Amino acid sequence: MVVTQSSSNSAYPFFIGGGEIGKLLLEHNWQDSPLGDPDYWPTQLKSMTATILASPFPMHITWGDEFLQIYNEGYRPILGSQKHPGAIGRPIYESYPEIWKQIGPLFHQVMKGESVRFTDYELTLLRNGYPEICYFDFAYSPIIDEKGNIGGVLTNVIETTRRKKGETDIQKLSEDLNAINEELTASNEELIQSNEELLESKKQLEDTFNQLEESDTSLRLAVEAADFGIWHIHSVTRDFITSQRLRDFFGLGHLEKITIEQALQQIREDFREYVSQTLEKAIYKNGEYDVTYPVIGLSDGKLRWLRAMGRLRADPSGAFSDFTGVVMDISEFKKDEQRKNDFIGMVSHELKTPLTSISAYMQYLQMQVKEKADDRLLRPVERSLGHVKKMTAMVNGFLDLSRFESAQIQLNRDNIDLTLLIEELAGDYEQHMLTHKIQLDVEPGIVVFADGDKIAQVVNNLIGNAIKYSPLDSIITVYARTGQNMVEIAVKDQGIGIDKREQLKLFERYYRGESHGTISGFGLGLYLSYEIVERHHGKIWVESELGKGSAFYFTLPLASP
Numbered sequence: 001m002v003v004t005q006s007s008s009n010s011a012y013p014f015f016i017g018g019g020e021i022g023k024l025l026l027e028h029n030w031q032d033s034p035l036g037d038p039d040y041w042p043t044q045l046k047s048m049t050a051t052i053l054a055s056p057f058p059m060h061i062t063w064g065d066e067f068l069q070i071y072n073e074g075y076r077p078i079l080g081s082q083k084h085p086g087a088i089g090r091p092i093y094e095s096y097p098e099i100w101k102q103i104g105p106l107f108h109q110v111m112k113g114e115s116v117r118f119t120d121y122e123l124t125l126l127r128n129g130y131p132e133i134c135y136f137d138f139a140y141s142p143i144i145d146e147k148g149n150i151g152g153v154l155t156n157v158i159e160t161t162r163r164k165k166g167e168t169d170i171q172k173l174s175e176d177l178n179a180i181n182e183e184l185t186a187s188n189e190e191l192i193q194s195n196e197e198l199l200e201s202k203k204q205l206e207d208t209f210n211q212l213e214e215s216d217t218s219l220r221l222a223v224e225a226a227d228f229g230i231w232h233i234h235s236v237t238r239d240f241i242t243s244q245r246l247r248d249f250f251g252l253g254h255l256e257k258i259t260i261e262q263a264l265q266q267i268r269e270d271f272r273e274y275v276s277q278t279l280e281k282a283i284y285k286n287g288e289y290d291v292t293y294p295v296i297g298l299s300d301g302k303l304r305w306l307r308a309m310g311r312l313r314a315d316p317s318g319a320f321s322d323f324t325g326v327v328m329d330i331s332e333f334k335k336d337e338q339r340k341n342d343f344i345g346m347v348s349h350e351l352k353t354p355l356t357s358i359s360a361y362m363q364y365l366q367m368q369v370k371e372k373a374d375d376r377l378l379r380p381v382e383r384s385l386g387h388v389k390k391m392t393a394m395v396n397g398f399l400d401l402s403r404f405e406s407a408q409i410q411l412n413r414d415n416i417d418l419t420l421l422i423e424e425l426a427g428d429y430e431q432h433m434l435t436h437k438i439q440l441d442v443e444p445g446i447v448v449f450a451d452g453d454k455i456a457q458v459v460n461n462l463i464g465n466a467i468k469y470s471p472l473d474s475i476i477t478v479y480a481r482t483g484q485n486m487v488e489i490a491v492k493d494q495g496i497g498i499d500k501r502e503q504l505k506l507f508e509r510y511y512r513g514e515s516h517g518t519i520s521g522f523g524l525g526l527y528l529s530y531e532i533v534e535r536h537h538g539k540i541w542v543e544s545e546l547g548k549g550s551a552f553y554f555t556l557p558l559a560s561p
Contacts, residue, residue, distance in 0.1 A: 018053030080127025251297020470495030
């Protein structure tokens, strides 16, 4: 089946039109590959190679008993940053050793003539230097050669990780907020219904992309039927070709042609720079483009929330690239989400007032009991006061969440003495806490340009978590070290540690570790800390091992001298 004779041809017509992958296939040293000279490949392998290279949909071929790989541009992101381009012409089990036990039997099954198909199939991939839990819709089909024998396996695949995690978020939101009251649960059910409608719209979009190989005309009809706007950008001339529906979304429907700058001008000011930078990165650095933003129509002044998705494809000539995508109107989904946030904020505000009064009464009662030295009453009073404080912290967390998601939280940045801030926070803990010892290792005179209250909230959350998850009388270390234009802050404990799988989800909204079910909280603290640090243009992460404690790190930009 594999032929290794040399060929005089310097190019192979079935590699033409494959973009960057096609170029790599042309330049590949096939003489040293088990597949041998492409001129002598089986006819069916040549035909299938040309088919997948012409398709924008992610497709992949494994040929022969060794399962030697060829794939197209659409499939390349699935390989990540470490498996491409080394996977070209190599056995698939060498590219995916971490999942071969899981998918290998499926390939052998197809080589016996049985097609397989899965939806939201879970795999843990090592494609970017760390384990990722990923989900895929895929189908494996046998490739029949001209003699009726099965020569290889054709894979059609699309990654559904983002949608799957979105469904998980919705499920957690519905379950956790149920603890507040029944009316909030009804609101979450409406949100779930809206999300399902959005997922259905996304499915329609995916179905539309699947039809690209049939004809461009079919694509346009399907997109217009789904009420999507379509656009096309030339990477060199920056010509911006749009559909009528897209111009309507931006309130520019009265114009026959618009520029990129005109479209960006209708994006709400607080999102304009972010969308512009993401677009430029996608066009000229082959970055991802999947953004959500509000626009204010020029002609009608109407606020609409849009989601835009696009993909870059190099022209076979290599002189320019085409950047093509779609825009969908998700305003109704955003309205439902805003109603949910408003409701959370309203309920939290309503709860905060009586909790403040109860706390004041309990503190007064605590003082009276201490004066009378009544030990029988002192302990239940102090425990009740502790529960009130926990409930107040949860309500404040929901208020912060509502403000973040409604874009109502503003950062009041100034040059602040980070060293002094950390020392004051640690001093407050040591004054009122006798169960743990806080050890400081902070450089003097560190100044950052930040919102002091928000950074204090992050440090307080990390120290509070360290206290909750570490044994009595243990040491909690807080350190800060400056580097090139940044400062790194860490909070380390000697606690129970965090499992590697949980670390991947730790900063997700409402996530609480499976082993921490007995410790109160709604899983908002680390999510809010992540949002605060990200809005300061910093990074936050965790390093931990079960039974050996945890270390939470985050970085902040230093103030300009």
